[in-house]
Every structure is written in structure tokens, then in C-alpha cells.
Amino acid sequence: MSRLPRRGAHPIRTAVFSLLGMTALAAISAQAQTTTVVPPDAKAARQAQPWTQIPIPPLPAFHPEPPKRVELKNGVIILLEEDHELPFISGTIDIRGGSRDVPAAKVGLIGLYGETWRTSGTTTQDGDKLDDLLEAKAAKVETGGDIDSTSVSWSCLTKDEDQVFGIAVDVLEHPAFNDQKLQLAKQQAVAGIVRRNDDVEEVAQREATKLVFGADSPYAREPEIATVMSVTVDDLKAWHAKTVAPNNIIISVEGDFDSATMEKKLREAFESLPRGAASPKPGGEFAGPKPGVYFVNKEDVNQSNVWIVGLGTDRRNPDFYALAVMNEIFSGGFGSRLFQQVRTKMGLAYSVSGGYGASYDHPGMFYTTALTKSPTTVTATKAMLDEINDLKTKPFTDAELTSAKDQLLNSFIFRYDSKEKVLTEATTLEFYGYPPDFLEKYRAAVEAVTTADLERVAKKYIDPSKLAVLVVGNESQLGTPLTELNMGQPHPIDITIPMPAGMRQQMGPGN
Template sequence: MSRHGLLCWKTAGMTAALAVLALLPWSPAWAADIKVQRHTLDNGMVIQVVERKALPIISVELALPDAGAIQDPREQAGMAALTARLLTEGTATRSADQIAEAIEYVGASLEAGAGPDFATVSFTGLSRDLSLGLELMADVTRHPKFAEDDVTRIRDEVLADIQAGDDKPGVVAAKAFDKALFGAHPYALPEEGTEDTVPGLGPEQLMAFHSRYYVPEGAVISLVGDVSMGKAKKLVKAHFGGWSGARPAPQERAAAVPPEGIRLITVDRPVTQANVAMGHLGLTRSDPDYYPVIVMNYLLGGGALTSRLGDSVRDSQGLAYSIYSAFAGMGDPGSFAVRFQTRNESANQAIRSVLAELRRIREEKVPQEELDAAKSYLTGSFPLRLDTNNKTVGLLTFIRMYGLGDSYFTDYLERVRQVTARDVQRVARQYLHPDDMVWVVVANQGEANVERP
């Protein structure tokens, strides 16, 4: 909880776009100029470096492509996340306290976590501490201890976090939505696990997960900041060169079944607002349609203040403070969702407005002017995704984890520019299904009284 929690902002959910360019040329053409140097170690680990020497600081991220929550067996949901959280809690030669002291004494940070598709270990600090940072990153990645007592301590924290999440209507809605939408697919369960699965995760399971999925083959380490490729190569080799192991064979996964008709899920809470999530399955991040889809979605509800949903629900009707739509582009097909909060009594009116916009973008060709504005935002603001070292490192990871290719920086701009009004209508018809959706409404149900169409 920072003091910023006490500030009020005009729009919510825009933090990603808030900060300013720090180190890159503005013009979208900068993209072709960004220099990513790459090298592969003998053990299969890839090194990526972007040199930025204006400040004596550095960000490093190691990504493990197979160590995400998607690997969790259903009855062991939370395993990938708990494994990652335990990495910095003790190794064969360092206690949790020693790790924290070494990092904090130099004012740096060391973090590990698992998302749905992959896990990361990251370091941010002054560039003079890079060697220390890589030494610790390697130690926690390669030799975590998973001591019984540390596992119990962190597991209890995770269980308490899960419990506390129940106080946040948005979190409750998101969990219910994923569960209903993804069914038998692992994306159905929260990354951190559930109250039923987490207590069963012990040191032995975590160790087994670690030895299987934390391997150098396919792992990618990205460094952005005050460092040269020569130095990065030397240090990464010194700390990770002796690491060995091959990627496990890919696993079969149950597919999610698209909803048919409107599946309404209600959760009754004594709240003043209805928290609503409406949507269905989307597409993978590497799908060629991803680009026309993000342009279409920006028009629909991706651009919080300039989108059709924002115009209708917020600006013209005053029904919500925050409303947006998003396609989650992931390894397997992710979700499409419209999310908003409105006072209980206006839930039906807001839902009707959302449906009207979903139909309109399917039925009517978008005006050229509106399309051009969306495209120029998406291309022109691309540098905002690389404005700090931390963000750049995250994008470098992302490109490799989703196999977007080394030409991503030019492809992105090219593909967005090529999208036509016809493409937008085609993907709207193909990827928006207003009649076949999951609706989750967390609200005081007596007041919200949501009706199916």
C-alpha cells in the first residue's frame, strides 16, 4: 500500500502507459534501430543484451519457459508459483536472511515468480553490483533448498493471500470467470492455487517440479542497462555455464470448451457495486490474427478513454469509472473479457450497453478516421512499452517466451499498419461472440437482479 493509493486518478488501469520514455528515440521507426545482441551458451541458455549507458543501473531477467502454472496438475494447482516463491527463501549455501541481506545491502532487488506460461527470476540494481546479482540469481535458480520450515512459512502466507483475495470483488469475479471459461484447461485455476490444493504442496513435490522444469535448455536471460555483451557473456557463463539439463517433453492438455449461450454466474456479496466480467475464449499470442484483433479491441474497449465502451458506458451514461476489454494473448488460447464495475442497480443497463457495442463492431464497418487514430496510437505508443530498463527486459522475455521472433520490433509496427477496416470487421465477427459468453456478476444480487437476454 503506497501513498499513491491515496491519490485519485482520472482513469484506472492505465499504469502501464503512465511512465515516460527514458532512453529510446520516440519515432516508431526507433524499433528497427533497437539493438538486441544475442548469444547461446553450450547448455542451451540464450543471452540477450540491450546496452543503455546513460545511467549506472541494470535490469536482468531470467525466464524459464516450462516452469509456469500451466504445468500444474489440477490437484496441485499453485505448485509452479510456490516453487518460484521459495527460490529466494534459501539455497544449499545461503539462508533466506543471507540472500535478503546481500541484495538489500546494495539497494538492489531480487525476485522470482511464476505466471501462467513461464517463470522468471529478476534482478534490478546498480550496474556495479551485476556480478553479485548474477551470482545470487544463479544460486537461487540452481540450488534452492525447499527446507520444510521455509515451505510451511511461505505456504501459510500464500493461503492467507488467497483468503484475503476474497475481500476484493474484482479478484473474486476474475477467479470465477477463469474457472467457468477454461473448464478442464489449467488456465481455469488461479496461478497461486486454491485453499484446497496449496496445503498439499510439500518440499518433495516442489523439489521434483524444480528439477524437472528449471533447466538451462530454452532458458533466456536478458540484460538491459549499463553493460556490454562481452561482460554479460563472461559473467553469465561464470555463474550459469555449469548448469545442465534438457527441456521436458511437452504435455498433452485438456482443451477449454467454448461456452454456448449465456452462462450466468452470480456471487452474492454485500457490496455497493456489481463487478462484472463478460467474455469467452480468445486466441494465442502467436496467432497471425493477433494484430487485427488488438486494433479491433483498441477501438472496442482497449483504449480506456477513447474506446467505444468508454464513450458509451462512462462518458455518455456515467455508469462506471473503469471499463475496458482485453484479449489475453498467451501460450494456449486465452480469454476475451469486458470488465467493469457499476452500482448494483445499473448492472443490467451497463450489460446491455456492452452487448450493443459488441454487436455494432461486428455489424458495421469502422469509419476510416477511427481506425487510423487507433493504429497511430498503437504504433506511436510502442516506445512507451520500452521506456524503462525493467519494461524492456520484460518485453525481451515476452518475445522469446511466445516465439515472436527476432524481427518483432519491426513486425509489430508493420502488421498494425496493414490492418484495414475489413480486417477489423472480419476479426470482430470471428472473435467476438455476444450470444455465447460467460457472464460473472459479483454483486448484491437482490439489488443487481441481472437478467439474461
């Protein structure tokens, strides 16, 4: 937890400064008897300001060299990025389809799938023996899952590439899905579920996401003990058979290899695979949160996590660039309006941040969040709401615009300062179907944003009447009631973890 720095003065430094101060004061007193006093304005005019003379050259042209792209006849996309700096090769096989695509009764399946897939090994190699083999070579083959994808990845020394890549392909094409490994994964998942209310910040983020997307939304729902325990080995096999198809796969490889040789190897491994059913396109309605105040009572804390949330946008929105600049001015860092007002000037928060979220294929989340002392919960929330309102009413200045653009563009390049990062971004664009020049257009689009654009998007997208306020804190210590926010009676949120029959008695009270 971050805290404000202690303001007490250092006693030794104070004594030294006092001695120096007395010496300087005596010298100044003597000098004043013989020196003509110069008017303050004249002194200021004579003061040098060399920092204002530092030339700032324009940013150079941004043209990152894209990875080599190959598309096989069956739909497999291959992206290759040579990098001979180290004798090392890493690759990832991304497969479309993730946790948002599983039935509600099986939420948690993708996490179990990603864990069991690798630990089970293959039909020809036991998972534990694979661990020993790979460890001896300082290599890795891993599997995992996410909201919209699953993956197999590998990394190794160049000299071991053929063997380690062969293991990765074997894991992809011939998984074993051992029931014993699944049971172990279930135990670990259940252990995480019963502890999910321990971290207050995680509780706040989880419940804020539910407010924006809906508790039953694929983008917000949580695995429960019942849904995890319902997953079977047959479920894992069925998921694998449904999603692992060439037309759902993107393979990205980076490191010490020859592109022509690597392409030949990948063609031999994947080109003969038959096409399968395409992964479903994401859909659904995104209405945003129901306005109001929501409260989670945590009696074991003396601080409040405050989240003010609404619906964001997606990156295909033509206003994405203007919203990015607006967001930088609003909450981009220490110099942002939000930080300067709520923390620096008013001293109401240990930390304060925000963002106008933009996901690749669905709306993100607009949020403003702060960690504050329990008694200042309402005051801090009002200050945050005021800053959100000011986006519509307080004019954006040229200085703010220039600073925000500089921050965005100067930091943007660090997302592409290595070949590995360039490959990662290219893979992301490929995965979501964005044009390959999307990154190059980013700079020009940001540079073109004007203060008029900022005022336009703020009026269009910022609507305080559509926002929800979530407070996770200790009700007995709030002091000022949440009704003072003038947003109606707070809606209590129950974060009790549903337990199967008989399990709650085993866990004890408080769970």
C-alpha cells in the first residue's frame, strides 16, 4: 500500500541548515550596508533560465520493421521476427476462443484447461517427465488461457529448438488431459476462490467490473466452487477439439533463426492440418452500469477503495485518439488534473488514477479510482466527481494539449523498442483483425488532435448521469454517510462466496 511521505524534518540536517542560515544572514547583513538594493523585477529579468533554451527536436519518423507474415492455405497465420543478439528462440501459438465463450455453468473451465493441458503431458510423454527433460535444457513449454484465447508457448536455446518445438507441437496436437492433474488444478482453483475477498483492492476492481458489464457478463463473471467442480476431462477434450483448428491459430516466433528455415519447419508441422469451425465473433449488449451508489462493507479495514465507473470505448472508434489525449490530461500521471487536485492540492488520497478504457473488440471501462481514509470517503468521492464534471465544462488549454501529446508520443515508442515488443504488437493486431499500419497511424492521429476535438469528445462521451459509484470500506468509520453524494440510497453488495452444501461448515465463519 502506498502512503504519503512522512513530513518530519531530519534533526541533523535542520541543525546544519540553521548554522548555514545564520552565517549567510550575517554576510547578507554586512553586504547590505555597502550594496545598492536592486528592485525585484530587475533581478528576475537578469536571472538566467537556460532550460528554456534547450532545443527540442521533432520526433523522428516512426516505421518499425514489421515481422515477416505468412498465411498458410488452411488459415494458419505465421509471424516471424529474427533477432540474432542472443542464441535464444521463443514462440507462441495463440488460439482464438477463451473464457468469454464457455457456458455460464462451466465458468473456470479455461483456467483448468490451461493448467491441466501442460501438466498432463501428451499421449506419448508424461507431463512430469517433460518437466524434467525441459528443466535439464533450461527450456520451457507452457499452456494457458485468457478471456478470448488459449495458447501454447515455448522458449529454449537455439541448439535445442528442434526438440523443444517438437514437444510444443506434440502438446498442441496430442494432449493427454489426465484426470489426476485436473483434480489438482481444481483444488488450486478452489483455494483461490475462497481467498478472493482477502485483498480489498481486488474486491473493488472485481465488483466495479461487474457494475459496468453486468455480473453475468462473460467479461465480468467469476468462477465459483460449483462451476469449477463441475468441469470434467471430457469438457477439456471437447473444448480442445472445438477450438484447435488452423484457421483459429496465429503462430509468432522471435529469436535466433533463419526465417526461410523456420517457415519451412512451421509449414511441415501445420500446413496439412484440416480447417475447423471458426471461433465465434464476440457479441452482446453493453449498456453500462445502473447509476447509483454501491457499497461493500469490510469491517477489517480503515480505508476506502472508491471506484467511479462507466462504459468506455473500443479502439476502432475514430474518436479513440482524441479520447486518449483527453484521458492523459484527466488522469495520465502526476501532472494530470485528477492527481493534482485530489491528491496534491486537497490531500484526500493515498493514490488516485483513472482511465477511459478502450479494448480491441469490445468496449472498455471508464473508471476513476482512489484509496482514501475512511472519514474522507465522501469528500474524496465528491472531488473525483467534480473533476469528471470539469471535463465537460472546464476548457482544455494549449499547454495541457501539448503536454498530453508529448507524454503519449514519447512513451509510445517504448512499447516498440525491441523486436520482441514489435512482434507482440503485430500479433495483437493480427489476432483482432486490425490493419498492420494501425501503429504507424497512431502518431499522426494523436498529433492531429486539437483542443476543439477534446471539448467535442468530452461532451459526447462524458455523462456523469450514467456513472456508478462503488465504495469498498468500513461503514462504521465513514463519518459522513454516502447519502451525502446525492445519488440515492446506497445499494449493498453481498460478496459472500457461495459454498456447496456442507462445505461452509468446513470453512468456518467469515467465508
